[in-house]
Amino acid sequence: MGPTPRCVIVRHGQTEWSKSGQYTGLTDLPLTPYGVGQMKRTASSIYANNFIDPTHITYVFTSPRTRARQTVELMLAPLTAEQRSKIKVVVDDDLREWEYGDYEGLLTHEIIELRKSRGLDQERPWNIWRDGCENGETTQEIGLRLSRALARIQNLHRQHQAQGIASDIMVFAHGHALRYFAALWFTPGVIKNCETEHEKAQPKSYDDDSVPYVALDKYKYLNDNPNFLLDAGGIGVLSYSHHNIDEPALALAGAFVPPPEEESQHGDVK
Template sequence: MTVPTPRCVIVRHGQTEWSKSGQYTGLTDLPLTEFGVNQMLRTGESIFRNQFINPDNITYIFTSPRTRARQTIELVLKPLTEEQRSKIHVVVDEDLREWEYGDYEGLLTKEIIELRKSRGLDKDRKWNIWRDGCENGETTQQIGLRLSRVISRIQNLHRKHQAEGIASDIMVFAHGHALRYFAALWFKLGVEKQCETEQELANANSYNDDSVPYIALKNYRHLIDNPSFLLDAGGIGVLSYSHHNIDEPALELAGAFISPPPPEEESQHGQL
């Protein structure tokens, strides 16, 4: 082993007016608040100045197309030199958009619960977005499918970079529900479903970058319950692999705020 184990660093966009108020923000394209801008400037200074993330190890950034995510990238990367930024592939991927909330866009959770009650729903059990999805928005199967596609692309790149001996941190900039869902699928929570329908088998053409191979899925995963993860606006998490093995995706509990050790100093845990 000559390079660090690949990592996927997830970053939720900085504060917006609706993330502050708790309103569900899917397709609505809001900018960051002044606090959110300063929040992400401080985050970029911290993670790069202290080498929590080595900018020379960043191979790709995958981002939601929403303004709040792309604005966050610019702020976080501000400490980097122009040369360092030029070496990072930035891939705008529609599959990383936030959950499409449909009728619940702009509402608070308590308002969604009241709306569903007025429509005669949830008489036998409480609404659970991770299981029940959103009226006139996305089901949990739909968001699970598209996030499974993103994960397959990133893990394929990690596998390629590891084989080539290239250090590879891939950063993902997106949203609260989408990134918590993404993290849960990363280490295989939820249930697996075979791709059978036209939508499941289709190439969604969600990004435009020839350096990122398209991966045709045979199966995908989706959630049926809350994974009980928190990721506030501006939050960062780190996903990686056990035993330096791309087939063993795992949550790196230490997070981005502990600098990864040199490869020769990494723990060599045995197979369990």
């Protein structure tokens, strides 16, 4: 059996607002010079040490924001032209950052003060994972679109595994979006049937006919903090237990790949 499929999540490199801690949703900032160097060093290390085998990368999915797409370019730059030609890069609007609405560009303490001035959070403190953002997205709305993206990626993994293709799919996005995505990958969250027009809609958030659209009859969203950290430029790995696409799991070893003989000894153990 080939290697278990993986989803390698990459948060974009440093921007001026990730450095300052300002909430950056739709604001389209580039990487800082440090952020560019940061991702160049990461790319050099991760391929040179074989944490990621370039020949195993089948797809790259990226948020449409400049900071994410710039990170993709830097991370793929060390690969040969032949290696890059075999990787399909898909820009997917479902992977954009949480839309912060009134909180765009603010710091956490400023958001708390703003909400307090509006008479909110008198009984409990603000929790974005539960309460969402004023004039921005609710947790149900971001959960819905990330559930769509997740379903497409897991469907591709299922196809690749059936075909015997080694498949690392890389996802380039943002701090809140990727922590949310990772939580939905392997935790039940709150499961909701698609009932409203918005939930039943099938928006075409990407343009690539090789990626089948997976229509959802239900989706997942969070109602509390998953307590994950992912700094700018950070990398995480999601995979599956027992080589089974129906058992999504967090790969605690991260991008490190154990020798095949180490992986195989627990491949069939529940």
